[in-house]
Amino acid sequence: MKLFTFTAQTPSEALKKAQRSCGRDALVVSTKQIRKKSLTQESLYELVVAVEDRVVLKKERSSPKAIFDEEILDNISQTASQLSKLEKLTQPLEATSKKGSFEKVGLEIKNDEFKQIKDDIGSLSDKIKILQNMLWNENESAKKLSIPPEFAEIYRASKESGIETKHLDEIMSQTIELMPPYMKNNSQTIKRYFHVLLKKMVPSRVEKEISHGEKKIMMLVGPTGVGKTTTLAKIAARYSFLKYKNKVGIITLDTYRIGALEQLFQYAKMMKLPIEDVLDTIDFERALENLRHCDLILIDTVGSSPYDKKKILKIANFIKHTDRQIDVNLVLSASSKIEDLKDAYKSFSFLDIDTLIVTKLDETRSFGNIFSLIYESKKPTSYFSTGQEVPDDIEVATGDFLVKCLLEGFASKAYS
Ligand SMILES: Nc1nc2c(ncn2[C@@H]2O[C@H](COP(=O)(O)OP(=O)(O)O)[C@@H](O)[C@H]2O)c(=O)[nH]1
Ligand SMILES: [Mg+2]
Numbered sequence: 001m002k003l004f005t006f007t008a009q010t011p012s013e014a015l016k017k018a019q020r021s022c023g024r025d026a027l028v029v030s031t032k033q034i035r036k037k038s039l040t041q042e043s044l045y046e047l048v049v050a051v052e053d054r055v056v057l058k059k060e061r062s063s064p065k066a067i068f069d070e071e072i073l074d075n076i077s078q079t080a081s082q083l084s085k086l087e088k089l090t091q092p093l094e095a096t097s098k099k100g101s102f103e104k105v106g107l108e109i110k111n112d113e114f115k116q117i118k119d120d121i122g123s124l125s126d127k128i129k130i131l132q133n134m135l136w137n138e139n140e141s142a143k144k145l146s147i148p149p150e151f152a153e154i155y156r157a158s159k160e161s162g163i164e165t166k167h168l169d170e171i172m173s174q175t176i177e178l179m180p181p182y183m184k185n186n187s188q189t190i191k192r193y194f195h196v197l198l199k200k201m202v203p204s205r206v207e208k209e210i211s212h213g214e215k216k217i218m219m220l221v222g223p224t225g226v227g228k229t230t231t232l233a234k235i236a237a238r239y240s241f242l243k244y245k246n247k248v249g250i251i252t253l254d255t256y257r258i259g260a261l262e263q264l265f266q267y268a269k270m271m272k273l274p275i276e277d278v279l280d281t282i283d284f285e286r287a288l289e290n291l292r293h294c295d296l297i298l299i300d301t302v303g304s305s306p307y308d309k310k311k312i313l314k315i316a317n318f319i320k321h322t323d324r325q326i327d328v329n330l331v332l333s334a335s336s337k338i339e340d341l342k343d344a345y346k347s348f349s350f351l352d353i354d355t356l357i358v359t360k361l362d363e364t365r366s367f368g369n370i371f372s373l374i375y376e377s378k379k380p381t382s383y384f385s386t387g388q389e390v391p392d393d394i395e396v397a398t399g400d401f402l403v404k405c406l407l408e409g410f411a412s413k414a415y416s
Contacts, residue, residue, distance in 0.1 A: 003029065006047045012120035014047035026051045033113075043113070150187050151176065154194050154407075161406045162368030164338065167375055171197060195407065199399035202371060203380040205355050207396045209244040210295040217288070217297045217324055221315055221351060222331035223344050224303030227359035227385055229260065231331060232300050233267035235383065237391030239296050240271055249291035250275040251284070253318060254302040264300055267390065281321040288322060299326070306340075306347035316351055328353050329382060333360040338369040345377055353377075358397070359385035367406045374402075386410070 004022060008014035011031050018026060026049040035044035151172065158168050175194055176184075183189040210216050218235070220228040232250070240248040250268050254260045255277050268275035274294070276287035291297050304311035319326050330353045332341055345353075356379050358370050374381055384401060387393030395401060 002051050004049050004051060006049070007034070007044055008047075009042045009044060010120055011045045011047065011117055012124060014045050016124070018047055018049045022049055022051045148176065148184070150185055150190055153187055154191050157407050158194075158198075158368070160366070161371070162338070162366035163406070164368070164372040167372050168368075171201070191407075195403055198371070198403045198406065202374045202399045202402055203378065204397045204399055204402075205380040205382045207238075207243075207382065210239070210246045212295075215292075215295065215297075215324075216327065217299065218327045218329060219299040219301060219315075219319070220329050220331050220357065221301050221312075221348055222303065222357075223306060223333075226303070226331045226333040228303065228331045229254070229264055229267075229300050230388065230390055231357055231359060231383065231385050231394065232298050233264070233271075234385065234391045234394040236267070236273055236298055237271055238394070240273060242391055246295040247293060248273050248296045248298065249294035250298050250300065251287045251291065252277050252300040253284075253315070254300055255279055256302060260302075278318075281318060284318050285322060288324060306344040309347070312347060312350060319351060327355070329355050329357050330379075331357045331359060332370075332373070333363075334358050334367060334370050335360045335363040336369070338372055341369055341373045342376075345373060349377075353379055355380050355382040357381070357383045357385065361385065361405065361410050362387045362393075365409060367402065367410070371402060371406055 004018065004026075006014045006017040006021070008017055014031070015028070018028075029048040029050050031045060031047045033043060034046045035041065037043035155168070155172060158171075159165075163171075171194075175190070175197055179190070179193055183193060220232050222228055236248050236250060238244065239246045248271075250264065250273055252261065252264050252275065254264075261277060265275060274291060276290055278284045278287050288297065301315050302311060304315070319328070328351050330345065330348050330351075332344055336344070356374060356377070358381055361367070361384050381397035381402070384395045384397050385393060386395055
């Protein structure tokens with residue numbers, strides 16, 4: 001048996017010190033005040049504990065990590081049992097406190113000091129409750145597959161991006177379940193793994209040069225003001241001179257608004273591209289015929305509210321009328337709410353959408369809405385429009401770009 005002495009300003013402080021240093025089997029031998037409180041000095045208490053030799057030896061032999069773990073557990077269980085002993089002791093103390101001393105337990109403590117001990121015990125017991133809750137919560141979260149601390153950072157970033165909770169929880173539980181265990185305790189590895197997983201969840205369509213003899217017709221549809229005409233001009237520039245040397249022609253079905261017509265004619269003139277305006281399906285066939293020498297024909301359409309079925313039907317009528325293959329691209333703005341994006345997608349999906357073009361990435365900080373729409377619709381994205389400048393502000397859509405925007409923000413120049 002070995003005796004250890006600990007001193008502190010209060011008995012409970014001394015007890016805490018003893019608990020930190022000695023194990024489960026340590027017993028409190030005595031507690032006494034060795035210095036009274038004065039104007040210049042705090043009071044001092046001495047606590048003597050006894051520890052069996054084999055316990056000391058066992059602790060000395062353990063590895064530093066083992067001692068650390070054991071100490072945490074010892075602290076909780078031992079403190080709890082010490083406290084209950086002390087609490088039992090305080091009852092006779094309270095009963096006898098009127099006498100002014102506590103000979104029964106060998107403590108020379110006055111009434112006001114006794115109150116201090118009681119307060120200290122109270123706060124210590126609160127701390128134990130917190131520790132117990134923490135342990136309990138950890139066990140619970142493991143059972144329910146909730147978020148381990150290492151995943152918290154990535155979870156918070158994704159949540160802030162506005163991804164729908166059900167999607168985020170799905171992705172999280174998959175990551176937690178599928179990720180190799182050795183990778184799970186490093187938040188950087190988790191971030192990389194999560195990034196790869198997110199990328200796989202948002203399909204994209206790679207832009208390709210149109211080979212000789214191949215003909216492609218792309219139609220841009222979508223709500224009013226999302227950037228259909230501007231994006232069409234950017235794509236026309238990419239294919240006709242910026243990226244490729246394809247022959248490009250333009251057709252516009254948006255002939256109602258003078259301004260809209262002028263806008264596109266102006267772009268066509270600047271890029272020296274042929275342009276046809278079309279009023280009805282007969283006109284449409286004639287325009288397609290006139291542009292038969294083009295590798296790529298880009299068709300601009302009138303913007304339509306998702307709730308204006310008539311306008312969408314009219315566009316459908318043009319598509320149905322020709323037996324040429326038309327690639328339908330739904331243009332949506334990243335600055336729209338998820339509910340509006342879903343409504344627009346639902347209304348236009350009637351046109352058999354091939355790809356999504358997302359505009360106005362520069363106007364938002366949260367990309368989770370776009371992520372959720374792409375994930376749910378399973379439609380690949382083809383372009384991201386990142387500003388008003390024609391022809392520069394456009395990016396070929398990739399999952400990598402979107403996920404970087406999502407987790408780091410657009411300002412981080414995701415397109416590096
Ligand atoms: N900030 C920003 N504005 C854009 C973007 N794309 C288009 N716009 C602007 O949105 C407005 C409507 O564009 P427009 O192409 O006429 O839309 P449309 O009605 O769908 O054809 C114009 O002022 C464009 O300059 C973009 O990616 N970012
Ligand atoms: Mg337009």
